[in-house]
Amino acid sequence: MFIPLLNQSLTNDVYIPDPPGARSQLQQQLDLCFERLDHIGRTIFEVDRDELRPRFDQLQAQAEAIAEEVGAGGAAEADPDAALRPTEALRRLRMQLTQLEEQLGVGATAPTLVRDLRWQVPYVERIVRGHGTESEQQEFEKLRDQYQRYVDAEDARGLKWVYNRLWHLHRAVTEDQMWHWQTKLQDLKWPGQRYLNREEAAKVIAEADAANGRGDLPALRDACRRLYAMLPGSQLETAQEKAAQSGLRGA
Numbered sequence: 001m002f003i004p005l006l007n008q009s010l011t012n013d014v015y016i017p018d019p020p021g022a023r024s025q026l027q028q029q030l031d032l033c034f035e036r037l038d039h040i041g042r043t044i045f046e047v048d049r050d051e052l053r054p055r056f057d058q059l060q061a062q063a064e065a066i067a068e069e070v071g072a073g074g075a076a077e078a079d080p081d082a083a084l085r086p087t088e089a090l091r092r093l094r095m096q097l098t099q100l101e102e103q104l105g106v107g108a109t110a111p112t113l114v115r116d117l118r119w120q121v122p123y124v125e126r127i128v129r130g131h132g133t134e135s136e137q138q139e140f141e142k143l144r145d146q147y148q149r150y151v152d153a154e155d156a157r158g159l160k161w162v163y164n165r166l167w168h169l170h171r172a173v174t175e176d177q178m179w180h181w182q183t184k185l186q187d188l189k190w191p192g193q194r195y196l197n198r199e200e201a202a203k204v205i206a207e208a209d210a211a212n213g214r215g216d217l218p219a220l221r222d223a224c225r226r227l228y229a230m231l232p233g234s235q236l237e238t239a240q241e242k243a244a245q246s247g248l249r250g251a
Contacts, residue, residue, distance in 0.1 A: 114151065
């Protein structure tokens with residue numbers, strides 16, 4: 001092949017490598033497949049469909065084999081056809097995952113992260129629109145647009161980033177709301193709470209009640225945080241999970 005601009009003839013095949021980011025896109029699609037596999041594995045256990053376990057194990061092994069091939073990306077430089085193999089294998093894997101998901105009665109876009117974001121996005125939107133500042137509302141709009149783009153692109157890493165940013169925004173808004181800490185205080189005053197030091201906790205609860213009575217947000221917030229620090233580890237996690245949902249009652 002003669003190239004006039006170079007005034008040279010090339011006898012060997014010319015291979016144009018993938019553009020920057022192509023391999024990362026492949027990795028993102030693979031990450032989403034592992035998300036789907038995780039959801040499928042838990043669903044098989046939850047609905048007692050052990051007869052599908054061998055098929056699940058087979059697809060898990062296929063995904064791991066593709067991951068190894070994607071990780072050994074240097075082979076594509078010597079063999080252009082090698083660059084296509086992971087892409088084609090991943091396409092077949094995604095089709096097979098869809099078939100298995102249909103057998104289980106779960107959607108093709110039902111990995112845990114995507115499923116959680118379906119309720120998280122409108123939930124955070126209600127909180128931000130009802131109580132956030134103008135800049136916080138603008139940040140939410142950007143996150144919502146990015147969320148939709150990442151869903152369309154099946155970008156697992158991007159969805160994880162949106163998930164974390166949404167909860168960060170939710171926390172920034174709710175921590176400045178009196179109703180948020182009032183709800184947390186009610187959870188912390190629940191009779192079943194077992195504090196490491198009950199006498200000290202009773203004193204802090206009294207402080208929190210007094211702060212709530214006079215509408216003192218900083219003092220109420222400080223007292224609630226001190227009460228959380230007095231909870232045992234496992235009980236602290238449970239209380240924090242309940243508190244994270246408190247915005248539903250305060251929106």
